[in-house]
Amino acid sequence: xxxxxxxxKYLFRKEGQNVTxxxxxxxxxxxxxxxxQDPGQGLRLIYYSQIVNDFQKGDIAEGxxxxxxxxxxxxxxxxxxxxxxxxxxxxxxxxxxxxxEETQYFGPGTRLLVL
Amino acid sequence: AQKVTQAQTEISVVEKEDVTLDCVYExxxxxxxxxxxxxxxxxxLVFLIRRNSFDEQNEISGRYSWNFQKSTSSFNFTIxxxxxxxxAVYFCALxxxxxxxxxxxxxxxxxxLVKP
Numbered sequence: 001x002x003x004x005x006x007x008x009k010y011l012f013r014k015e016g017q018n019v020t021x022x023x024x025x026x027x028x029x030x031x032x033x034x035x036x037q038d039p040g041q042g043l044r045l046i047y048y049s050q051i052v053n054d055f056q057k058g059d060i061a062e063g064x065x066x067x068x069x070x071x072x073x074x075x076x077x078x079x080x081x082x083x084x085x086x087x088x089x090x091x092x093x094x095x096x097x098x099x100x101e102e103t104q105y106f107g108p109g110t111r112l113l114v115l
Numbered sequence: 116a117q118k119v120t121q122a123q124t125e126i127s128v129v130e131k132e133d134v135t136l137d138c139v140y141e142x143x144x145x146x147x148x149x150x151x152x153x154x155x156x157x158x159x160l161v162f163l164i165r166r167n168s169f170d171e172q173n174e175i176s177g178r179y180s181w182n183f184q185k186s187t188s189s190f191n192f193t194i195x196x197x198x199x200x201x202x203a204v205y206f207c208a209l210x211x212x213x214x215x216x217x218x219x220x221x222x223x224x225x226x227x228l229v230k231p
Contacts, residue, residue: 040124042206042221043160058218088158102210103150104219106160 003027004107006091011112013078013085021076021110023091032074033092033104036060043090049074078112086114117142119209121222128197129230136192136225138207144168148210149183149190150219155203163205166190197229 004025013019023032031050035043045058049068063082068074074093078085090109094102118141128134140149151163164174166183174181178198182191194201207222 040223042119042223043219044221045218048218090158090160092160103162103165105162106152109158111158 004091004093004105006089006107006110008110009108011110012115013112014115016080018077018079019112021078021089021091021112023074023076023107025072025074025091025093025107027093027095027105028071029093029095029105030071031094031096031102032068033094034058034064034066034074034076035090035092037088037090037109046076046089085112087112117144117209117211117220119207119220119222121205121207121225123225124223125226125228127228127230130199131196134194134197134201134227134229136194136205136207136227138190138192138222140188140190140207140209142188142209142211144211150208150210151181151190151192152206152208153203154206154224160206163192194227197227199229199231202227202229 007022033048034046036046037043044060046064047055047058047066049055052068052071055066055068065077088109088111091107092104094104096102120139126134147168149166152160154160171183178195180193204224204226206224208219211218
């Protein structure tokens, strides 16, 4: 089945530790996105990527890093510089990168908790 | 800057009642797209509908219907004869084109609780 997978479902981070969230898609979509959702709030864009080896900062990129070495993969690293990382992280993809009509499809999310 | 406002934070109804979710947006763009997503308790966002700024025709899909009014910058969503499975958080979103790709701006979401 085609879709977006995120792992792990739950992730625990210790103080000062970097952690990486996985996002994989087999939809052959060009663009991929990372969002953060805090309790009771909407989604905020962290990073997005239109093509392999290229990505742009979203609204809240500080404390996060990404890579796009393969079309189907867009991992997100939450660094120790992110002082408040506890949140629900959602990965999305769209068929094409440009075009405001493009629908973004979402993965099941990863919940990150700080120990 | 673009903005999406969902003034209702939570709506509680009894099964079979209708429920309408409000969405008001702000944009300077003349061409834009609006979306509705559903987030069930599992957490994954499920795409429901997409509407472009030139198409103000209302749409019905089963028990769902959407009312887009450009004059009032609103894109409201109605669930007819609600069911317990409709319990979820619903998000309205606005798409804007940027030099490096499109971007979605989300509202804060409306939690719908349907009681049996």
